[in-house]
Amino acid sequence: MMTLLQAINSALHEEMERDDRVVVLGEDVGVNGGVFRATEGLYNRYGADRVMDTPLSESGIIGAAIGMAVYGLKPVPEIQFADFIYPAFDQIVSELAKMRYRSGGDFISPVVIRTPYGGGIRGGHYHSQSPEAYFCHTPGLQVVIPSNPRDAKGLLKSAIRGEDPVIFMEPKKIYRAFKQEVPEEDYVVPIGPANIVQQGTDVSIFCYGSMVSVVQKAADKAAEEGQSIEIVDLRTLYPLDVETILNSVKKTGRAIIVYEAPKTCGYGAEIAATIAEKAIEYLEAPILRVAGLDTPFPYTLEYVYMPHPARVYRAIQDVLAF
Amino acid sequence: MTKTQSKQSARALPDGLSAEDLKLMYEAMVMTREYDDRGFKLQRQGRIGFYAGSRGEEACQIGTAFAMEERDWVFSSYRQAGVALHRGVPLQAMMNNLFGNAQDLVEGKQMPVHYSSCHHHFLSISSVIGTQIIQGAGCAIAAKSRGDDCVVLTYFGDGATSSNDFHSGMNFAGAFKAPCIFVLVNNQFAISIPVSKQTAVEVLADKAKAYGMPGIQVDGNDILAVYQATKEAVERGRKGEGPTFLELKTYRAGPHSSSDDPTRYRSQEETDEWLAQDPILRFQAVLKSYDLWDEAYETEVRERIQNQIAAAIKLAESIPQPSWETLFTDVYSYETQVLADQKKGILEHEQGLELTNEGEFPL
Numbered sequence: 001m002m003t004l005l006q007a008i009n010s011a012l013h014e015e016m017e018r019d020d021r022v023v024v025l026g027e028d029v030g031v032n033g034g035v036f037r038a039t040e041g042l043y044n045r046y047g048a049d050r051v052m053d054t055p056l057s058e059s060g061i062i063g064a065a066i067g068m069a070v071y072g073l074k075p076v077p078e079i080q081f082a083d084f085i086y087p088a089f090d091q092i093v094s095e096l097a098k099m100r101y102r103s104g105g106d107f108i109s110p111v112v113i114r115t116p117y118g119g120g121i122r123g124g125h126y127h128s129q130s131p132e133a134y135f136c137h138t139p140g141l142q143v144v145i146p147s148n149p150r151d152a153k154g155l156l157k158s159a160i161r162g163e164d165p166v167i168f169m170e171p172k173k174i175y176r177a178f179k180q181e182v183p184e185e186d187y188v189v190p191i192g193p194a195n196i197v198q199q200g201t202d203v204s205i206f207c208y209g210s211m212v213s214v215v216q217k218a219a220d221k222a223a224e225e226g227q228s229i230e231i232v233d234l235r236t237l238y239p240l241d242v243e244t245i246l247n248s249v250k251k252t253g254r255a256i257i258v259y260e261a262p263k264t265c266g267y268g269a270e271i272a273a274t275i276a277e278k279a280i281e282y283l284e285a286p287i288l289r290v291a292g293l294d295t296p297f298p299y300t301l302e303y304v305y306m307p308h309p310a311r312v313y314r315a316i317q318d319v320l321a322f
Numbered sequence: 323m324t325k326t327q328s329k330q331s332a333r334a335l336p337d338g339l340s341a342e343d344l345k346l347m348y349e350a351m352v353m354t355r356e357y358d359d360r361g362f363k364l365q366r367q368g369r370i371g372f373y374a375g376s377r378g379e380e381a382c383q384i385g386t387a388f389a390m391e392e393r394d395w396v397f398s399s400y401r402q403a404g405v406a407l408h409r410g411v412p413l414q415a416m417m418n419n420l421f422g423n424a425q426d427l428v429e430g431k432q433m434p435v436h437y438s439s440c441h442h443h444f445l446s447i448s449s450v451i452g453t454q455i456i457q458g459a460g461c462a463i464a465a466k467s468r469g470d471d472c473v474v475l476t477y478f479g480d481g482a483t484s485s486n487d488f489h490s491g492m493n494f495a496g497a498f499k500a501p502c503i504f505v506l507v508n509n510q511f512a513i514s515i516p517v518s519k520q521t522a523v524e525v526l527a528d529k530a531k532a533y534g535m536p537g538i539q540v541d542g543n544d545i546l547a548v549y550q551a552t553k554e555a556v557e558r559g560r561k562g563e564g565p566t567f568l569e570l571k572t573y574r575a576g577p578h579s580s581s582d583d584p585t586r587y588r589s590q591e592e593t594d595e596w597l598a599q600d601p602i603l604r605f606q607a608v609l610k611s612y613d614l615w616d617e618a619y620e621t622e623v624r625e626r627i628q629n630q631i632a633a634a635i636k637l638a639e640s641i642p643q644p645s646w647e648t649l650f651t652d653v654y655s656y657e658t659q660v661l662a663d664q665k666k667g668i669l670e671h672e673q674g675l676e677l678t679n680e681g682e683f684p685l
Contacts, residue, residue, distance in 0.1 A: 023467070049467040055497050060456050060490030067397070067460025067474075070445060073467075087486070094450045095457065103438040103446035104428035105652040139653050163655040239658040 001179040007149035008038050008170060011156040016046050022160060025052040026061055026078035035080055036116060036175060062088040066095055069109040074160060082117035082169060083126045096165045097140030112159045116172035118210050118260055119306050125297035130261035135167045136238045142191055143237040145169045147212035149180040151235055154189030171210035194241040200230030203316050204248040206271050207258040208234040211307060215258050218312035237267055246279050253284035254319040258307050263291035285322035288315045333612060336546050341614055347388055347545060348609055349623055351380040351602050354404030356627050361420060365580040370420045372434045376401040378575030381601035382507045384408055385548025389556050390475060395443040397458035397476040400435045409442040417634040423641040429648040452478055452485030459491040462500035473501040473559035481512025484520055496533040501559030504567045509574035514587035530567035542570030543601040
């Protein structure tokens with residue numbers, strides 16, 4: 001049994017053991033084991049040459065990781081909070097994402113950027129944001145967000161073993177929220193396919209990260225009313241598993257997308273547009289988005305800002321009543 | 323003749339360089355200059371879309387390139403074509419890049435002058451100023467962590483010393499004592515902005531002190547001085563003594579790029595003063611003092627190089643554009659469903675539109 005945080009730590013240990021080109025770098029990731037302890041024990045086991053405490057500069061961490069990757073290493077940099085990733089935005093968007101394309105496949109930079117994201121931890125707007133949409137808008141990047149320990153370990157392993165850059169966003173609200181059985185043997189969860197958490201026939205809800213458990217609560221309440229909800233955990237936001245989404249909508253005829261980033265231009269818009277483009281004739285109701293608000297992330301009233309099971313439940317009732 | 327020979331024997335060649343080396347250096351500088359001249363002309367004739375040259379900066383390029391080994395790495399800006407050529411990137415490959423043709427390594431995915439060659443440890447070039455500085459530091463940290471005996475040369479201009487990545491690159495390399503040589507080609511202009519507006523510091527090399535590494539200002543138009551300073555920096559790096567910051571002081575004798583008009587921001591008198599310091603003319607004088615240069619040699623070198631370039635242009639221009647399908651390659655190591663769908667969309671719906679390139683280059 002492992003928490004999501006332990007699963008991340010375990011994946012890092014196993015991948016560093018498996019491949020000596022895997023290196024970890026970032027602020028406080030070495031001696032201190034990371035501020036969330038995600039890199040606990042790596043420094044003692046693999047030493048300062050492979051677990052690097054860096055100066056405090058996010059653009060520096062990602063830029064250096066790109067140089068290491070070009071040299072042939074497999075860097076797994078940590079950005080301490082996704083809210084601090086913006087100084088590195090240029091290195092991620094202009095450099096990391098484009099290295100393969102702009103060199104005709106001659107240079108690759110398989111950097112896996114781990115970063116805790118999301119609200120619900122009373123972190124205010126500098127420790128709570130969900131910036132996934134920015135990265136989904138950048139060809140060359142893959143964006144992965146696990147929702148449970150088993151997937152977290154398997155997806156991180158896939159990310160590290162792959163040849164393409166990954167923004168690996170970890171829902172810190174559920175880092176230690178629950179434990180789950182995780183296979184003892186080596187396994188991977190492939191980047192790409194979504195996971196149908198529960199089958200249903202009335203409404204499809206698409207979600208990821210810490211929102212999956214929020215949706216589960218709303219679906220459980222709906223089940224008491226005899227309403228059958230299908231929950232699809234996207235796991236990978238880019239590239240998106242369009243087929244699973246469309247198959248689900250074709251079955252239920254109703255779609256809700258739940259995400260905690262600000263609603264406007266959030267990832268839900270892409271899913272809604274995809275459904276509208278490819279399956280509008282199957283729809284029985286408007287596509288709804290239950291999302292964060294178009295405000296900076298608040299401190300005291302974060303429970304109002306974040307999608308709450310009650311808001312998801314209300315959306316379910318709205319699409320069923322349409 | 324007898325007299326000259328005795329003069330040559332009286333004057334010792336620079337440390338570690340043979341007469342053959344000096345001639346190779348000279349010819350590499352001439353190649354860089356001729357390549358540039360043709361690059362600009364091709365753009366003016368509308369045969370390529372863009373060009374950015376390095377006229378006046380040949381000593382900075384060839385002097386540094388000569389001081390490194392094959393196993394070393396280059397993280398350059400877009401003004402180091404001479405470094406790429408000297409490291410063995412084929413002239414034809416570079417010309418194919420200028421034309422963005424089907425044989426271009428990156429199949430026309432980048433603007434001209436953004437070269438790339440993994441085989442020559444010459445990193446794909448970005449247009450974004452300074453991003454390669456921290457990447458070079460990262461590469462050097464990686465090499466050190468693996469115990470490898472190589473160094474990284476990262477090139478940038480005076481404008482880049484204001485960038486975030488200059489700071490983080492210098493700082494990371496200093497903190498990790500990485501074998502990285504920061505080659506600042508101070509050509510005195512960032513497009514129109516002179517160094518005096520770029521920074522309040524009088525000598526850019528002084529910035530090195532803040533990062534705990536030696537900073538050395540070198541006459542960037544004196545190829546032997548550039549070579550010597552780089553060689554020492556490379557040796558320091560190999561011995562595990564950490565990074566070095568070299569400021570090569572030179573002058574951007576040409577425009578920033580084919581889109582720039584320098585008469586808007588600097589006087590011809592100023593440019594003329596620097597043209598008197600032309601690194602090729604200065605090195606010619608040095609070669610002459612060793613009896614390694616005369617008019618016949620000059621004519622032979624220029625003709626040989628011009629013919630090589632003309633042949634490369636002729637071939638590059640005859641190669642067709644990349645096929646439209648190449649738009650979709652090398653985004654990822656595999657084809658995503660979205661890209662497969664978009665490719666199919668172009669095939670089914672847009673091929674009939676006969677999309678053409680009007681041949682206009684707005685930049």
